Amino acid sequence: MRLTGNGLVRAGIFSVVITALGVSGCSTTDTFEQPVPVPEVDSTVEFDTVWSMSVGDGHDDEFLYLSPLNAGDTVYAASADGELVAVDAETGELRWERELEDRIFAGVGGDQNQLYLVTREADLIALSREDGGELWRIGLPTEALAAPQSNGTLVVAQTTDGRVLAFDTATGEKRWxxxxxxxxxxxxxxxxxxxxxxxxxxxxxxGKLIALSADAGQPLWQYEVGQPQGRTELERLVDIAGQPLVLDTAVMVSGYQGKLALIDIRTGQEIWSRKASSLHAPMVGGGNIYLSSANGDVVAYRGSDRRELWLQDRLSWRQLTQPAVYENYLVVGDYEGYLHLLSAEDGSLVGQKSYDSDGLRVPLQRMANGNLMVFGNGGKLSVFKLKERN
Incomplete structure (x- = not known):
């Protein structure tokens, strides 16, 4: 169990543990309970492996979010113990591999030319996409867990103490x-x-989403996804824990003990919102909105009016990943490393796979060819197709 307070990690004993984000405790809006046992499912759809490999020791028992970078024809993945690989997205063939001397805390970020990682010592590193060679590095003021993001000219890192830093991608010089x-x-x-x-x-x-100008880092607008309430610090947790989802000129965001909202990306004005509590960003598909709630429920809302269509509660408190949409199905992972397949039409469980005993934490990703990429905490990287059983 981990709670981050003033840059420190504190441990304690509470009634239940939400290991997915290192938090234990009770809140005013969520009654924490023990995770339900993995449900028995009569699978009608199965996971067909396209390719699979191991990337170092994965998160190596660290509480990290090392998500692979899906760059079209190539997948880049890193492990906490310093292994960096480039893999053919179609075949899983290893294109190149680097054994870095650093332990890695955040990544993989990238643009057309470079990859970006943050080390355990809080160094931001730029590396070549061609062979993984180091191009430059710069120290950050403190640790970062979020993968650095780049628009090709600027690379931005966000540290755990709330600082957002922008650097020139060519030189590593700090811009703002x-x-x-x-x-x-x-x-x-x-x-x-x-x-x-x-x-x-x-x-x-x-609980705030803030828009900054890319050229100077000046605030343009801010939106409150969650408002702290309650007497204790635990009750007042309102983190935005998942990267918002951009939809044309709007952005969809959800927060812990907050709300699900659609915001105009140009002005920060709310288009609509409804109460929700989630540790992940929402996902959209087929005109609907799908959300993994903080209590483990998977919920579907109709996009046109946000009316609840269905709720699947058989995965309660299993610390689910963000849902991935795969044709007429949703796929989520859980803290014990199971993949669960749900019908997008009614939320029923239609498939299941035991994948990585170390668990699943980072989002599942759809690839350019439609396949599903999964990276487990133990370093197992796989690509699947879904197929109905005969």
Whole structure:
């Protein structure tokens, strides 16, 4: 169990543990309970492995969010113990491999030319996409868990104490810094910034989404996803723990003990919102919105009016990943390393796979060819197709 307070990691004993974000305790809006046992499922759809490999020791028992970078025809993945690989997205063939001397805390970020990682010692490193060779490095003021993000000209890193720092991608020279306000206690989470040509969107543990100008880091607008309530610091947790989802000229965001909202990306004006509590960003597909709630429920809302269509509660408190949409199905992972397959139509469980006994934490990703990429905490990297059983 981990709670981040003033840059420190504190441990304690509470009634239940939410290991997905290193938090234990009770809140005013969520009654924490023990995770339900893995449900028995009569599978009608199965996971067909396209390719699979291991990337070092994965998170190596660290509480990290090392998500692979899906760059079209190539997948880049890193492990906490310093292994960096480039893999053919179609075949899984290893294109190149680097054994870094550093332990890695955040990544993989990238643009057309470079990859970006943050080390345990809080160095931001730029590496070549061609062979993984180091191009430059610069020290950050403190640790970062979120993967650095780049628009090709600027690379932006966000540290756990709320600082947002922008660097020139060619030289590593610092362009600007924005100092956000963080509460005394927050989730050990990793909402990566969104970096566009003109705007950088940064999510903070005080429940605010802030738009910064890409050229100078000046605040343009801010939106409150969650408002702290309650008497204790635990009750007042309102972190935005998942990277917001950009939809044309709007951005969709959800927060812990906050709300699900759609915001105009140009002005910060709310288009709509509804009460929600989630540790992940929402996902959209087929005109609907899908959300993994903080209590483990998977919920579907109709996009046109946000009316609840269905709720699947058989995965309660299993610390689910963000849902991935695969044709007429949703896929989520859990803290014990199971993959669960749900019908997008009614939320029923239609498939299941035991994948990585170390658990699943980072989001599942759809690839350019439609396949599903999964990276487990233990370092197992796989690509699947879904197929109906005969």
């Amino acid at each position: 810094q924005y100092d956000g306000v963080v509460p005394a206690l927050s989730l050990r989470a990793a909402a990566a910034p969104l970096v566009g040509g003109d705007v950088v969107l940064a999510s903070f543990s005080n």
